[in-house]
Amino acid sequence: MILRLSLKTAFVQDRVRSALVSTANEQLNAQLSIEKLSGDLWKDITLSQIILTQGDDTIAQIDSVHTTYNIWALLGGKIDVTNLSIYQPSLNLRQDTEGWNVNQLVAESSDTTESAMMPFRISKFVLDNGAVSVESDSLSLGSSYEIRKMNIASSIGYDGKIFELDLRDFSLNVTENDLDQSLDVQASASAKNRKLTLEKLVLATGQSVIEASGYTNMADTTLQLGVASTPVYWSDIAGIIEEYPVRENVDVTFSVRGNPEQFDLGLFMEGEGIRSFEMNSRVVWQSELIVERVTTSAKLIDLETLLANTTYPRLQNLDLTFNGQANIFDLSKTAGKLSFSAADIESSPYGLQKLSAKGKIEDQSLALTVEAVEGQQRMAVDLSARDIWSEQPLLKGNVLGENINPGYWMQDTTYGGNLAFNLTFEGRNWYPQKEPWDYTLSMPKGTILGHNITDTEVNGLIGSNDFTADGAMNFHDGRIELATSLQEITTTPSYEYRLKTEELDLGTLLEGENFSTSLNGLITGKGTGFDPASMQLRSTVEVDSSIINGEKVDTIFADFSIRDSVVTVDSARLQSGISDGVFNVRLNMLDPYKVENELFLDLVLKDLSSLAPLANADELQAEGDIMGTLSPYENNGLRFLGKLDIHDIAYDSLFIADRAQGSVDINVGDTLFYLTDLNLQEPVFSGIRLQNLSLKTKGDYRDGIAKGQYDFQFTSSTEGRIEQSGTYHVATDSIRIKTSELNLISDYRTLTLEESFELRYQNDSLRMDTLRISSGDGSFLEVGLPIISTDEQRGFVKGNDLNTAVIQSSLLGETFFEGMLSGQFNIDRRGTDLQATGDMVLSEINFEGADFDSLTISADIAEERMEGALSLEG
Numbered sequence: 001m002i003l004r005l006s007l008k009t010a011f012v013q014d015r016v017r018s019a020l021v022s023t024a025n026e027q028l029n030a031q032l033s034i035e036k037l038s039g040d041l042w043k044d045i046t047l048s049q050i051i052l053t054q055g056d057d058t059i060a061q062i063d064s065v066h067t068t069y070n071i072w073a074l075l076g077g078k079i080d081v082t083n084l085s086i087y088q089p090s091l092n093l094r095q096d097t098e099g100w101n102v103n104q105l106v107a108e109s110s111d112t113t114e115s116a117m118m119p120f121r122i123s124k125f126v127l128d129n130g131a132v133s134v135e136s137d138s139l140s141l142g143s144s145y146e147i148r149k150m151n152i153a154s155s156i157g158y159d160g161k162i163f164e165l166d167l168r169d170f171s172l173n174v175t176e177n178d179l180d181q182s183l184d185v186q187a188s189a190s191a192k193n194r195k196l197t198l199e200k201l202v203l204a205t206g207q208s209v210i211e212a213s214g215y216t217n218m219a220d221t222t223l224q225l226g227v228a229s230t231p232v233y234w235s236d237i238a239g240i241i242e243e244y245p246v247r248e249n250v251d252v253t254f255s256v257r258g259n260p261e262q263f264d265l266g267l268f269m270e271g272e273g274i275r276s277f278e279m280n281s282r283v284v285w286q287s288e289l290i291v292e293r294v295t296t297s298a299k300l301i302d303l304e305t306l307l308a309n310t311t312y313p314r315l316q317n318l319d320l321t322f323n324g325q326a327n328i329f330d331l332s333k334t335a336g337k338l339s340f341s342a343a344d345i346e347s348s349p350y351g352l353q354k355l356s357a358k359g360k361i362e363d364q365s366l367a368l369t370v371e372a373v374e375g376q377q378r379m380a381v382d383l384s385a386r387d388i389w390s391e392q393p394l395l396k397g398n399v400l401g402e403n404i405n406p407g408y409w410m411q412d413t414t415y416g417g418n419l420a421f422n423l424t425f426e427g428r429n430w431y432p433q434k435e436p437w438d439y440t441l442s443m444p445k446g447t448i449l450g451h452n453i454t455d456t457e458v459n460g461l462i463g464s465n466d467f468t469a470d471g472a473m474n475f476h477d478g479r480i481e482l483a484t485s486l487q488e489i490t491t492t493p494s495y496e497y498r499l500k501t502e503e504l505d506l507g508t509l510l511e512g513e514n515f516s517t518s519l520n521g522l523i524t525g526k527g528t529g530f531d532p533a534s535m536q537l538r539s540t541v542e543v544d545s546s547i548i549n550g551e552k553v554d555t556i557f558a559d560f561s562i563r564d565s566v567v568t569v570d571s572a573r574l575q576s577g578i579s580d581g582v583f584n585v586r587l588n589m590l591d592p593y594k595v596e597n598e599l600f601l602d603l604v605l606k607d608l609s610s611l612a613p614l615a616n617a618d619e620l621q622a623e624g625d626i627m628g629t630l631s632p633y634e635n636n637g638l639r640f641l642g643k644l645d646i647h648d649i650a651y652d653s654l655f656i657a658d659r660a661q662g663s664v665d666i667n668v669g670d671t672l673f674y675l676t677d678l679n680l681q682e683p684v685f686s687g688i689r690l691q692n693l694s695l696k697t698k699g700d701y702r703d704g705i706a707k708g709q710y711d712f713q714f715t716s717s718t719e720g721r722i723e724q725s726g727t728y729h730v731a732t733d734s735i736r737i738k739t740s741e742l743n744l745i746s747d748y749r750t751l752t753l754e755e756s757f758e759l760r761y762q763n764d765s766l767r768m769d770t771l772r773i774s775s776g777d778g779s780f781l782e783v784g785l786p787i788i789s790t791d792e793q794r795g796f797v798k799g800n801d802l803n804t805a806v807i808q809s810s811l812l813g814e815t816f817f818e819g820m821l822s823g824q825f826n827i828d829r830r831g832t833d834l835q836a837t838g839d840m841v842l843s844e845i846n847f848e849g850a851d852f853d854s855l856t857i858s859a860d861i862a863e864e865r866m867e868g869a870l871s872l873e874g
Contacts, residue, residue: 007041016041029104030054044068059101063088079120086127095136121157130172146175166190250274250306261286273306275299289328296320304348313347315355324361332389335362349411364389376403392428392435399423406448417448421456427463436463441471451508452476465489478504478518492529499523507549515613518547527562532589537562551577551610558583565590578611580604593637599630605646621650637669656684671702691715699728706730721745726756734762742773746803749775765789777801791831798824804842818846819855836861 017037024032035049050062066085073080094101130150137143153169170187186202250271257264262284269277277298284290297319303312324336338359345352352374359368366388370381383397400422407416420443427437443456458471468485484497500522507516525539543556558572569585581603588594603626612620624646633639647659662678680693692715699708711725726739737760742753757769766788774780779801786794802821823840838859845852852872859868 013037013039013041017047027107028052029107030059039066042071054101054105057094057101058092059105060089060091062086062090077118079118081120081122083124084122084126085124086130088129088131089127090131091133093132093134093136095138100136117158117160119158119160121155123155125152125154125156127152144176147172148175149173271306273300273302273304277301288330291322291326291328292324294320294322310348313345315342315345317341317343332364336360338368350409361388374408377405377408378402379404393430394426394428395430395437396426397424415449417446417450419443419446419448421446425462432463434464436461436466443473449509458482465491476505476508478502480504492534494528496526497524510614515549517549519543519553520546521556532562532565535562535565548576548578549610549613551607553578560585562589574603577607579606579608593632595632597632600628602627615651617652619650619652621648622646623648633667633669635669637667639668640664640666653687654685658682671700673700674698674708691721704732734760736760739771742771744773744781749777749779749803751775751779751781751802759785779803793827793829796824796826818844820844823857834861834864 014037017034020037021032021034031053033049033051033053034047035051037045037047039045045067047065048063050060050065051058052060064087066083066087067081068083070080070082092101128151130147130152132145132147132150134145134147135143150172151169152167154165154167156166157164167187167189170185170189172185174183174185176182183203186200188199189201190197190199250269253266253268255264255266257266262282265279265281265283267277267279275298277296279294279296281294282292284292298317300314300316301318302314304310304314306312319341320339322336322338325334326336327333338361339357341354341356343354345355352372354371354373357368357370359366364387366383366385368381368383370383372379378401380400381397382400383395385396386394402420404419404421405416406419407413421441422443423439423441425437425439428435438459439462440459441456442458443453445452445454446456447453452475454474456471456473458469460468460470462468466485466487466489470483472479472481474480479502481500481502482498484495486493486495488494501519504519504521505517506519521541521543523539523541525537527535527537527539529535538561540560541556541558543553546553546556553574553576555573555575558569560567560569560572562568565588567585567587567589569583572583572585574581574583581601583602584598584600587597587599591597605622605624605626608620608622612618624644626642626644626646628640628642630638630640642664643662645659645661649655649657649660657680659681660678662676664677665675667673674697676695676697678695680695683690683693693712694715695710695712697708697710699706707727707729709725709727713721713723715721723741723743723745724739725741726737728738729736736758738756738758739753740756744751751773752775754772754774757771759766759768761767766785768783768785770782770784772780772782780799781802782796782798784796788795800822804819804821819842821840821842823838825836825838825840827834827836829835836859838857840857842855843853845855854873856871856873857868858870859866
């Protein structure tokens with residue numbers, strides 16, 4: 001009795017506490033402390049303020065542990081705990097370069113003897129408000145976690161053979177500190193008589209709830225599991241699964257039913273961007289894992305919405321089935337039938353009304369047919385393969401296209417057409433590799449870019465390292481033949497090509513132009529490499545016995561080569577009724593400014609009338625010489641020197657000249673510099689014949705601005721000339737021309753510019769300073785244009801004793817009448833209001849042999865009325 005009562009005393013309780021602490025610390029690489037032990041040790045015990053430390057770190061801490069037990073059960077070799085309650089436990093887990101802080105918590109024991117587990121039963125186990133803190137840089141989903149509000153209510157037992165568990169309540173909250181993501185977990189389960197039942201498992205965030213339940217019976221190996229979400233909010237897990245692109249919330253249901261030897265898997269999804277998606281499969285797992293059946297269907301899969309990416313497709317009425325046996329561990333044993341169909345497939349900017357496929361796998365062989373339809377366009381693929389699980393399967397395929405519109409697939413109506421073709425191929429591997437495939441492309445007829453292409457036939461080989469093509473096609477009434485080969489593509493490529501044309505009409509490429517050709521030509525070449533530094537190529541271009549818009553072409557010949565990065569064209573020549581010429585080139589592709597580089601052209605124009613349609617003209621004519629040289633210039637520039645001397649020039653009635661002579665000197669670098677000198681004899685512009693014109697310019701062009709000097713003359717052989725010079729500045733939004741010299745010269749007198757003036761065009765308005773030229777005897781001409789625009793026009797002209805014969809002869813090359821002109825004219829128009837006045841006197845008149853003293857004209861326009869007077873005195 002005394003012993004029984006002593007178990008309640010503080011003295012005995014403290015001795016037991018000390019013994020527990022001492023024994024534990026002997027077996028731990030840490031320090032355990034228990035502040036207080038209380039209770040009737042015969043049937044219950046309470047431990048308070050339990051702390052486990054390691055150095056300065058607290059690894060674990062428990063507010064209190066309370067347990068009640070039946071001590072007599074120990075006599076029967078069994079532990080019987082009626083109640084075990086743990087209050088506010090906390091655990092701190094840390095990982096550093098040396099590992100987890102609990103790895104070496106328990107000291108190694110020299111006793112390696114294994115003892116059997118004693119039967120036990122805990123009728124009531126409670127864990128209240130537990131917490132765990134985890135920190136590690138090696139965790140895949142974050143470096144810091146907090147588990148809070150951990151609560152467990154259960155019972156557990158072991159009778160020496162089997163365990164029994166009744167998890168009445170389990171709940172906790174997990175927070176990932178870096179992502180500020182929180183997850184609540186609740187569960188209840190039981191295990192008894194070899195049957196495990198998951199009564200409830202709930203995973204919840206602030207928006208998502210996922211529930212699961214199921215059971216398994218070890219006695220008959222049955223299994224059933226169901227998982228459902230309402231819904232899964234992808235924003236809850238986007239921070240964890242960083243690469244997962246889903247942006248919409250989806251309801252998901254997952255199910256497993258059957259036993260380990262045969263079970264069915266089910267998946268159902270519903271949400272924005274995915275409607276009625278259902279996948280079911282049957283799996284057999286005996287000695288091997290085999291999928292016997294898969295069915296997938298969906299009313300709508302809109303990946304553009306679901307994944308928030310406009311590049312992804314959208315489809316409706318998906319149906320996919322597989323029936324057979326697919327051995328997951330040995331695919332070579334797979335056999336079965338496959339079918340697929342989908343409608344209204346859209347992937348901006350393309351679409352397919354229907355896509356379907358049927359296939360069969362048997363005896364390591366595959367037979368597959370695919371059909372795609374969009375409007376009238378249809379493409380069908382037939383594919384067969386043998387030894388499909390080997391390293392080099394044998395493939396045979398046929399692709400048939402009907403009513404294919406290239407403009408639709410290139411999204412450019414310019415390339416609109418209608419093609420029908422048949423492509424066959426055969427070879428080893430799933431795509432062309434070292435062993436090339438044979439291919440044949442045939443297209444009996446088709447149109448593209450509005451042009452007819454018929455009898456096309458191309459065949460050859462295609463591989464990762466080799467390519468050949470040999471074929472021909474009819475282009476309208478002409479024919480094109482091509483033969484080419486390319487070897488060692490991945491190392492040092494070598495190639496040959498041969499292109500031949502017969503009666504080829506390039507005029508059909510010029511829409512709306514009355515232009516035709518009949519070209520008979522041959523282009524051949526042979527070379528190695530594509531890198532300019534190592535490339536070597538020899539090629540020739542020959543055209544003979546051809547016609548360009550009715551004009552005969554005798555010969556076009558060019559022989560060019562590339563070697564040591566230098567392109568050379570020696571004496572390329574042209575002989576035809578249009579022109580004759582020679583063309584030479586030497587160009588270093590790696591150094592375009594090398595001093596030896598040069599391009600030379602010498603062209604003799606003969607008859608350009610056949611080229612008139614290309615210039616959109618009814619008449620085009622010129623005869624003479626054009627010669628030019630392009631070569632490197634200082635400071636990494638290029639210089640073009642050109643000369644021309646042509647005669648009998650005509651471009652419809654817009655421009656006609658007896659002769660044009662001149663030169664041009666252009667330096668191209670960071671800034672373009674130019675110098676031109678052009679002389680036109682008796683030019684005619686739009687039917688107006690002018691006197692001989694001489695124009696010289698010198699300037700530069702950079703950043704969209706041209707500026708420089710100009711000097712031109714109109715010269716008459718009988719009456720005199722007009723001289724003008726100055727500067728100009730031309731930009732994208734404005735033009736400024738400043739005249740510093742202007743002379744009207746005749747045998748009678750000379751009118752000279754008194755002060756420089758400027759003409760400006762900007763903002764759709766033209767303005768000119770006052771122009772005044774005069775002689776020392778009182779004769780003058782004065783012109784001013786304050787503004788000329790759409791809404792306003794103001795200007796004036798004043799003159800005294802002007803010789804009209806000189807002006808006519810200098811500009812027009814002919815004098816229609818003679819006389820001395822004096823007077824003035826003013827105009828002022830603003831909106832719809834027009835005012836104009838004028839008084840002009842022409843004296844000493846001679847017109848077709850008749851002499852008159854004077855002709856007087858006066859006019860006045862105001863308030864939409866005009867008054868005037870005219871008098872002639874003989």
